[in-house]
Amino acid sequence: MSTKKRSAGVLLFRPAGPAGGAAVEVLIGHMGGPFWEGREEAAWSIPKGEYEPDELPEAAARREFEEELGLPVPEGDWVDLGESRQPSGKTVTVWAVGADLDPARTVPGTFTMEWPRGSGTVAEFPEIDRVEWCAPERAVPLLVAGQRVFVERLLAHLGPGRASS
Secondary structure, eight states: OOOOOEEEEEEEEEEOOTTSSBSEEEEEEEEOSTTTTTOOTTOEEOSEEEOOTTSOHHHHHHHHHHHHHSSOOOSSOEEEEEEEEOTTSOEEEEEEEEOOOOGGGOOOOEEEEESSTTSOOEEEEESEEEEEEEOHHHHHHHBOGGGHHHHHHHHHHHOHHHHBO
16 A cells, blocks of 8 residues: 655745835745756755655654754744645645844755666755745746745735735
8 A cells, every 4th residue: 555645844034125016925945856957947945855644744844854954943833734635645734934034144954876877876955945035926927836825824824914915
């Protein structure tokens, strides 16, 4: 019997600067490795990762955030953004945390894979190669399709007065 894959993550949000058109920004990361190189649209992700059935999703979200960005989740209230079933069949659970973080301080975790495929050469790549604060309207098309709903849910939670200006 196969176990359903589950993933958990944290979407940071903060008030936007006065120059932006949005009232909030979200922190997303560009996926690392050769498959995502040179791609922008649908090549970014909320910091997240898989967890085992015996692990609490909140603990996994915290662990994966730290593994992917090299920094702990900043202090703040956790807002449950619920679950979403991805096209792959994986179920992703995300929380939003209102906090700031300097992307320049991130130290992404790495993974290894054979590259080029079939070469016998194993290389190491960053899990996330760039981290940026984005206005929601910019973040949505950048995120992989199955994660866009979490930005929409965050904006609904914040309400019309805080979502945009």
